[in-house]
Amino acid sequence: MGDPRTLEVRRKSVIAGRLLGVVQLLANPESVALARGFVRRKLGADHPVADEATLLVSELFTNSVLYSDSRHGGSVMVALADCWEFIHIDVVDAGGSSFPHIKRETTTELESVAEGGRGLSLVDQLSTRWGIVNDAEGRTVWFELMYRRADVVNESNAIQATARRAACTVAESLALEEASHPLKPDGQMRWLGRF
Template identity: 55%
Template sequence: MGNLLGVIELAGIPESASVAREFVRQKLGAGHPALDDVTLLVSEAVTNSVVHSDSRNGGKVRLAIADCHDLIHVDVVDAGGDTVPHVRGDLYAEGGRGLMLVETLSHRWDVYEDAGGRTLWFQVRYTRPLK
């Protein structure tokens, strides 16, 4: 179990990535040890949703973030689409490195689809500072 920090519904437009980053900064706070990694991965996941899913062009993307004591759990839910998100192995391609970053920086991640759409989730481990 953990503590749900917040849920936000975003428009399926590229500008929503910056809104999502600010949401993460507000919910985790400036001193959180996982802030940089979670902010980067949320930005990549939301960007993937608004560019590649059926949520693009003004649909909806939902972002949820929870603190589970030694990890941050994030869900990015979109309308799904014709293709399944996957890691591309080309480091020199102009795009397509978002999920490579998710795979590298997260503790665990996956994608699943159901009647409600597609969810990309990931978890980022962190160590709480001693008080």
């Protein structure tokens, strides 16, 4: 994906979507499992990118606990939004003196390295886009995971699908109404209700 600092500019654009939730947890190792559980509950286990989102949040939250200034009694926040074609996730901590970077290792080195040190590498490999934003309040590492909705691919299709559902509902309602009000032999409807 390249240098995440170049992606900061893109992050400042408006993101339209539905906020699924925000959680703020203590910056300690026990909270990593809570962050994973939060993502799983909000997305649902059957979401197309639930596994990837859960893994990446786990990695980024762990990085915050190990390397950010939040580890000194602070907290880490995770925000999750469904933006209709992708899931957008922010992991926000207190920042720190060093800038996060991807550790580039060969396959052999990756096999011999312990669990730590690969969080941003996984984000870079699995996400559609990602970046890092530093400001006075801390650091945000964000990523997006593209997915395709089976029933809604874009906004115009969503409107069409809603219109189709509304038309079917009206048609079903009219059919039920006609069934409950039998027609006279001359084709006129005989209303049994009061007006």
